[in-house]
Amino acid sequence: MLFWGLAALVPIVIHLWNRRRYREVSWAAMEYLLAALRRNSRRILVEQWVLLAIRTLILLLFALALAQPLLAWLPSLGGSLGGGQTHWVMVVDVSYSMATTRDGKTRMERAKELASQLVQQGVQGDGYTLIALGDTPEVIIRTPAFDPKDVLEEIDALRVRHGGARLATGIAEVEAIVSAAREKQKRLTSTQVCIFSDLGRNSWEEVTSDDVRARIGRLAEKASLRLFDVGDNQRQNMAVTRLDVRDSLVALSRETTLEVELQNFGNEPVPAASVELLVDGRRTHTKDVELRPGGKATLAFSHRFDVPGEHRVEARLAADILDVDNHRYASVPVRESLAALCIQGAPGEAKYLAIALQPTRTDQPLVQPVIAPESALVERDLSQFDVVFLVNVGRFSRDEAAVLARYVRQGGGLVVFLGDQVQLESYNEHLTGDQERVLPVRLESLAPTGEYSFNPLDYRHPIVAAFAGHERAGLLTTPVWRYIKLKPLDAARTRIALGFDTGDPAIVTEALGRGRVVVVATAASPKSVDNTTIPPTPWTALPTWPSFPPLVQEMLAYATSGRTAERNVLVGDPLSGVLQNATLAQALEIASPNGRTERVSLEPEGEDATWNFGSTTASGIYEARFGPPREMAQLYAVNVNTRESDLERLDVDLLPSQISTDALTQEAATTTIPTGRPTELFRWFLGSVLLLLVAETILAWRFGSGAR
16 A cells, blocks of 8 residues: 555656746746746745645655554564564464363453454564364464454454364464465565463373474474463363263163263362253252262262153253363163064074063063064065074075175164074175175184183173173073184274183174174074084073073163264264165254254265264254154264363473463463554544645645735
8 A cells, every 4th residue: 555655756746847948938028027026936935845745745644544554652572573574373272171261251262362462463464374273273264364353353253162172283284384374475574373272281291292392393493483371270170071871772761870970170179069960951860979189979860761752961060160061961862662673593593582682571661572584684674673683594695694784884783693503604705795794703613512601801891791790690600512713803893792711702792884793602592502412412501591681681782872872972073874765855954052053965875875064063962953755853962072171281391492481471360462552543644634635725725825
């Protein structure tokens, strides 16, 4: 805009143009007039110079007003750090510890005030970049912005994410932005990186690693680094660290146990921490518990769901300085009963399994087993069943293997009991392939006849965890004479739930797709026998042993957990699902806890459609709403990772020397940038232009009258 100041040359050019020589013609009457002019020439010359100066100044001041200059009466931060045209890279920590409150103001609000003050005190021509430092850094302004109003609006719109902060990825993003700006914005001669954070140890402990220190060293060669601390030494914080449904099979009108774990992250005791349990927004239970410094406590609540369908459960802690982690959520789908399809390789093979699934006859059983022959794999719709049991099925066709693979991929549970009819080659060919793998193991060979027993492997797996402390339940005394040796295909993903005393796996599990698969190396029926001995030796007494019903129930709970496991995730984890036999035109909307609703597209996957939603930046209950032709809704619980609930701060002495900390204060609640706000001068210039216009008009009239 200052180029418009060249317009001030226009009056001067006109003045010089009017002074060009003319051809002189003598005229007697003019001689008398010239004599009079010579007597007043000095006065006229002064008047003309005054008018010329006023007219030139009018144009010059108007151009200055368009440029909107600023004047700092006190030394500004921008001037002290280099002034001129500077690239300001503002990195604001948005981890949820920044929501900690002190004196009615959060750390995030103090950081935004400081960042806004820095922008307001900037120099004309400075550029600003804004980055939100979270688990994944979000670049709010990537290309340097030169309009302070736009930058201030973006700073004001910043909100705390309900996650942590990754310093390594944040510094890498800053380094890339600074390098790009140095190449494309030559006018920005210096770079200042200003970080606004509470210096929480969990976010900043990465600064001690060699990788982050190397990145900071490279960045310091291109820019000056400053840290503005908005934290304080408060540590007294409590959080709800866990909300679990102890009974993985939640059925209608049955007592369900909900466990709530609390932790005191502070260094002072809490004599009575009050916890509320809310179901579908209604408070159902309240308990108080004492928490020692750094201590944990687990509370159990018993609740009966009287309505089938999707339910919201929340554990709520009394308010403290950090409210984000005082809430924990769970999505609990409640069924009237579970449907189990038992495929038997021969008549009577699934008899004992069905009894273990439904040990008592009631009008409303928890599990409704359906026994069917092998042909049911392709004749029945497996999606109608929560779990499929395969009992001594001899062999599989390619179509049957494809049906099972699709069922597991969609989230179904599969439990495979082996036996004397099992053809190892058929299982390995069709169920362990790379394309449509169904089993987590390869069937190696048949173990020789002998006397074997189970090894619980310290009861680490959920399937056998219920037997811990109950050695007389019969699991360890179960007789086994024959089994098939299993070899896990993916050591990183498979888990051995139960072993034999020989060291071979007895029960192997794996999460495949959205489903869960369980393989049992021995039989589920006394009909499986070893005919090479006289008399024939049964494979195992497990089906008739007291440990069989509870073991089957635990396998059922694990296998059916696949469809509900993805319903309860942490902040930052994506939500996903599958729609069976869905069209891509079907509508899907995700309603977030903050009230926003987003449309999600479907992706084809064979005959089905899958969806993914990654914007889980806030904790709470998300609702997936499916439109026609099938109207339904599913609830998803997203919770905070309570790692950030520990408000311990990083020791300033551990910061790299390249990060300037002279902006740090002992009391961050009063942290300000010590400078006055620059004065905007364009209004003064415009007022001066108006006054000069009036003065020019009056003086021109008076000088003209005097000349006459």
